[in-house]
Amino acid sequence: MTLTESDIILNRTGERIISADSHVSISQEQVKANLDPKFHPDYDKAQQAFAARVAANMSSAQVNADAMKRNPHAAFTRPGYHTASDRLADMNADGVDIEVIYSEVSAFRYIGDMERGAAEATRAFNDVLTQFASADPRRLVVSYQIPIHDIDAAVAEVHRVASMGAKSLQIPVFPTELGQPDYFHDRYAPLWSAVQDTGLPMCCHIGINTNLDELTRRDPTPQKGIMVTMVALSTAEALGMWILTGTLEKFPDLKLIFVEPGIGWIAHYLDLIDDMVVRQGYVYDNLSELPSFYFRRNMWTTFVDEPRSIEALRYDVGVDNILWSTDFPHPVTSWPDSQDLIERAFTDIPYDEKRKMVCDNAIKVWNL
DSSP, rough: OOOOOGGEEEEEEEEOOOOEEEEEOOOOOHHHHHGGGGHHHHHHHOOOOHHHHHTTTOHHHHHHHHHHHHHOOOOGGGGTTTTTHHHHHOOOOOOOOEEEEEEESSSSTTTGOSSHHHHHHHHHHHHHHHHHHHHOOEEEEEEOOOOOOOOHHHHHHHHHHHHHTTOOEEEOOGGGGTTOTTTGGGGGGHHHHHHHHHTTOEEEEEOOOOOGGHHHHHOOOOOOHHHHHHHHHHHHHHHHOOOOOTTTHHTTOOEEEEEESHHHHHHHHHHHHHHHHTOOOOOTTSSSSOHHHHHHHEEEEESSSSSHHHHHHHHHHHGGEEEEEEOSSSOOTTTTTTTHHHHHHHTTSEEEEEEEEHHHHHHHHHHH
């Protein structure tokens, strides 16, 4: 399809804005409608076992769910959370041309536990995302989930969705949560090679982090605020596993987007990992460049509303590595006031830099 100027949705100031992080709620029944009925019992058993694990523990997953219910944004009850035509209307009202969209359900947290039909269930889950995006595939860019329990099946699914015109993939942030090795392990080499071959970016969306469950239990604050502040910061572990292990030296064309961790703390983290080499004597034989090089070449991060970070730290993180988002419909979402937020947050930012962070970086990363 050839994109014409009339196809693009511009905001009230005539600018094009793209959200690098928004969400859709899909149901288990939608998934099962695309899945051979003979696998339904296995699917239900795995999903119910996951739900039981969450309920049995004072987990970060439960805290996250409780927060959504306790302090819902008006967007949370919008039909656009579920229905594509309504989502497009909400985007129009907010002046947003394109959203990169992630399922609220993380299929890779339970599909790997299925006794039969895991590959079929993965396809069924991703087909629901395709059905949602079909209302306008240019504007609704869904991130297809790639379970990592079976690498051969993961590679096959990468190739399948790529052949369907996929723009975005999603993998778990922390594979150890799912009982799998960290991403530097050789078992993933065929998967990273396949992803490189397609040129598709891989998105790591923060949220549930069962590694924080022990902190959740110890946190004495009423709404588990200590743990909640650690969710974004724990992304430093994931960054380190990709950067400091030499994985991005081996696979230099991978594109990794870390979704929702924000940007302010990353400036300090990049300074720290470089200083460890330059001044503190840390040696990483598998790196040919300073650690921060790999972040700026291979990684991007999203934010919603961090005007102080944008003003003071954008060069430290990298103007080319920052992606604005609405985070629709979560409690921090900018919807329906994204245009006001952008005007406020980017008041003193040069136009060409602002354009990169709210539009052009996303076009480059996702080939939009």
